[in-house]
Amino acid sequence: MYRLCRSCLKRLGLEGEPQKCELCGGIFEKIDELLDFSYDKEFFNFNIGVKLDQKILDKERKIMETLNLSEEKSLKRELLSILRKKLKEKFNRPVELKDPDVTFLFDLERFKVIPQNNPLYIKGRYNKLVRGIPQTKWYCRKCKGKGCPYCNFKGKMYETSVEEIIGKVFLKYTKGEDEKFHGAGREDIDARMLGDGRPFVIEIIDPKIRTLDLKKIEEEINRDERVKVRELEYSNNREVIRLKNEKFKKTYLAYLNQEISDEDLKRIREITEIRQRTPERVRHRRADRVRIRKIYKVEKENSNCLKICCESGLYVKELITGDNGRTVPSISSVVQKDLKCIALDVIKIHDR
Ligand SMILES: [Zn+2]
Numbered sequence: 521m522y523r524l525c526r527s528c529l530k531r532l533g534l535e536g537e538p539q540k541c542e543l544c545g546g547i548f549e550k551i552d553e554l555l556d557f558s559y560d561k562e563f564f565n566f567n568i569g570v571k572l573d574q575k576i577l578d579k580e581r582k583i584m585e586t587l588n589l590s591e592e593k594s595l596k597r598e599l600l601s602i603l604r605k606k607l608k609e610k611f612n613r614p615v616e617l618k619d620p621d622v623t624f625l626f627d628l629e630r631f632k633v634i635p636q637n638n639p640l641y642i643k644g645r646y647n648k649l650v651r652g653i654p655q656t657k658w659y660c661r662k663c664k665g666k667g668c669p670y671c672n673f674k675g676k677m678y679e680t681s682v683e684e685i686i687g688k689v690f691l692k693y694t695k696g697e698d699e700k701f702h703g704a705g706r707e708d709i710d711a712r713m714l715g716d717g718r719p720f721v722i723e724i725i726d727p728k729i730r731t732l733d734l735k736k737i738e739e740e741i742n743r744d745e746r747v748k749v750r751e752l753e754y755s756n757n758r759e760v761i762r763l764k765n766e767k768f769k770k771t772y773l774a775y776l777n778q779e780i781s782d783e784d785l786k787r788i789r790e791i792t793e794i795r796q797r798t799p800e801r802v803r804h805r806r807a808d809r810v811r812i813r814k815i816y817k818v819e820k821e822n823s824n825c826l827k828i829c830c831e832s833g834l835y836v837k838e839l840i841t842g843d844n845g846r847t848v849p850s851i852s853s854v855v856q857k858d859l860k861c862i863a864l865d866v867i868k869i870h871d872r
């Protein structure tokens with residue numbers, strides 16, 4: 521027979537004298553000691569994890585098999601249930617299994633609690649009102665951020681980005697360590713993002729404060745002339761995954777170097793689908809492959825400007841030029857002119 525403590529005997533439904541436990545090593549008597557820790561970052565709910573010594577787990581498996589007991593009586597389950605209850609009382613906060621603000625990992629092997637402060641997610645929509653800044657931070661391709669003559673010791677290829685303009689305000693109010701910016705696709709550096717904006721989620725790493733005045737943050741970000749945000753709301757990681765996986769139609773304004781006649785427009789409107797090889801200009805960072813993409817609608821905004829609604833992932837500049845035969849057909853090829861896109865604006869992301 522096994523030497524077990526009172527708690528283990530009871531849990532496993534066994535009779536016998538309590539003894540120094542060969543299964544749990546007397547962990548149940550030391551629980552209160554383990555709970556004597558402090559945590560000073562703001563949180564509204566939590567979850568816990570329990571990490572047990574492999575030797576204990578092996579021992580337990582042997583005992584459970586011998587006595588033919590079910591998983592429901594496992595040490596880990598019992599510990600989780602006790603620790604959840606005790607922590608609820610200690611912090612006066614509820615347990616949250618799906619999106620906890622913090623996960624307290626009880627490492628029983630090392631007899632310590634390791635808090636994992638989970639990121640804070642805020643979603644919204646942004647406009648980029650100027651050309652020449654990227655959506656996300658772009659580290660110097662030579663020094664990868666350390667600073668070198670190539671980047672003028674800035675470590676970055678561009679002075680700032682949509683990410684940095686929005687991120688710095690969030691970092692100030694959350695006292696986070698860092699942030700990650702997740703956009704529903706991205707516009708070219710030289711393209712503006714107009715209309716009602718592009719959906720994004722900003723992920724704040726290790727926030728100390730989670731209670732935010734989002735209206736105030738919005739106003740503060742919007743003092744910048746280059747980037748505007750709207751509809752800020754608390755969000756979660758599932759929204760990031762959704763943004764990354766969903767493909768939305770887009771509407772663009774493409775400003776051309778030549779005028780478009782009504783006759784031209786008629787020919788352009790006959791293009792409903794194109795075959796597009798990865799453009800020359802992005803080949804260094806994207807795999808070279810052929811994409812079939814749809815064009816839903818083309819209108820004349822004015823004599824030099826086309827309004828184009830097309831499928832996600834279509835390269836509009838190359839739709840216009842033809843990219844030396846890599847995009848077929850192209851607007852240049854059907855009107856038999858050497859058209860260039862001198863400026864591009866995204867005016868709608870069709871996500872709603
Ligand atoms: Zn025990």
Ligand SMILES: [Zn+2]
Pocket residue numbers: 660661662663664665666667668669670671672673674675676
């Ligand atoms: Zn550099």
